[in-house]
Amino acid sequence: ANLCKAFPLGGGFFGGGKRFLKAVDGVDLSLSRGxxxxxxxxxxxxxxxxGNCILRLLDPDSGSIAFDGVELTELSGQALMKARARMQVVFQDPQSSLDPRMTVGGIVSLPLRVQGVARGSELRDRAKASLAEVGLGPECLDRYPHEFSGGQRQRIGLARALVADPAFVVMDEPTSALDVSVQAQILNLMAGLQEKRGHAYLFISHDLTVVRHVSRRIAVMYLGAVVETAPTDALFTNPAHPYTQALLASAPLPDPTKRQNLARLTGDVPSPVDLPPGCRFHPRCPEAMAVCACEAPPKVAVAAGHEVVCHLHSSG
Ligand code: SF4
Ligand code: MG
Incomplete structure (x- = not known):
């Protein structure tokens, strides 16, 4: 089921403030450079x-995706290829996302070859430079993915994603297959590269601790919709949506005593094919009211940059 829908919020051009806008089921996401x-x-x-709709690996049902002021859903063929060249993805599992029959040099330089922006020895030079940026030496170029550890493979995935200097990178659970110490190294590496090159990252994860560490803002999704968007600090100190509160309650916190008063998630996630009427969280919500079962809640701003989709916060 493709529940993904997107709507434009407005303009947005490279180098300006907002340059990338995306929405899911009526709620908008936007990202700025860096x-x-x-x-x-x-x-x-x-x-x-x-993530896949934004990259046009999947076609959204409806809605729109603006990237550098260009409407991606209207592009096809060459033009789409060109726009997509500025977007990359890093997947969760570096094992299966790296072609085992290709050398590391071949893998890392692939985006350059696909886009036709480099040839011959330049491919190798740029692969070498990209590997150096993720802390891997030139001796890696002629080796194969299976010769590397999980953390090193994810560095290779990162080198491939960044080799063509993309404006936007989807990080889809990039560190969840790695052990904690390696995770931290990769996250710090990603942050350092972002600072240097100004990429925008959409960082997808089920792990709140990781997301908190890397994100300036956070969007919380439930059953295909964004239910809360907030600056990172505000989300953790002042979560407004009962689902966010429950997620925080089930995440490992440094101080376990703080957890006591928070609701825990109970019940199963309903099927996305058979969405509950009204608020989609109401069957599991500890604060559900009569209205929640029949009326879809509005999106309300509770503070600057902090939006929540919940009847508890609507003025009426
Ligand atoms: Fe809970 Fe109602 Fe808010 Fe949905 S709208 S999260 S059911 S209080
Ligand atoms: Mg996933």
């Missing part, structure tokens, strides 16, 4: 679908 937006939610909430 920014990381975290996208969190349980598995099956549609996080990866959003």
């Amino acid at each position: 920014e990381t937006l975290g996208l969190v939610g349980e598995s099956g909430s549609g996080k990866s679908t959003v």
Whole structure:
């Protein structure tokens, strides 16, 4: 089921403020240059679908995706290829996302070959430079993915994503297959490269601790819709949506005593094919009211840059 829908918020050109806009089921996401937006939610909430629609690996049902002021859903063929060249993705599992029959040099330089922006020895030079940026030496160029550890493979994935200097990178659970110490190294590496090169990251994860570490803003997804968007600090200190509160309650916190008063998630995630009427969270919501079962809640701004989709916060 493709639940993904997107709407434009307005203009947005490269180098300006907002330059990339995306919405899911009526709620908008936007990203600026050099920014990381975290996208969190349980598995099956549609996080990866959003990422794949933005990259046009999937076609959204309806709606729009503006990238550098260009409407991606209207592009096809050459023009789409060209726009997509500025967007890359890093997947969760570096094992299966790297072709085992290709050398690391071939893998890393692939985006350059696909886009036809480099040839011959330049391919190798740029692959070498990109590997150096992720902390891998030139001796890696002629080796194969299976010769590397999980963390090193994810560095190779990162080198491939960044080799053509993309404006926007979808990071889809990039570190969840790695152990914690390696995770931290990769996250710090990603942050350093972003600072240097100004890429925008959409960082998809079910892990709130990781997302908190890397994101300036966070969007919380539930069943294909964004239910809350907030600056990272505000989301953690002042979560407004009962679902966000429940997610925080089930995440490992440094101080376990703080957890006591927060509601825990109960019940199963309803099927996205058979969405509940009204608020889609109402069957599991500890604060559900009569209105929640029949009327879809409005999107309300509770503070600057902090929006929540919940009847508790609507003025009426
Ligand atoms: Fe809970 Fe109602 Fe808010 Fe939905 S709208 S999250 S059911 S209080
Ligand atoms: Mg996923």
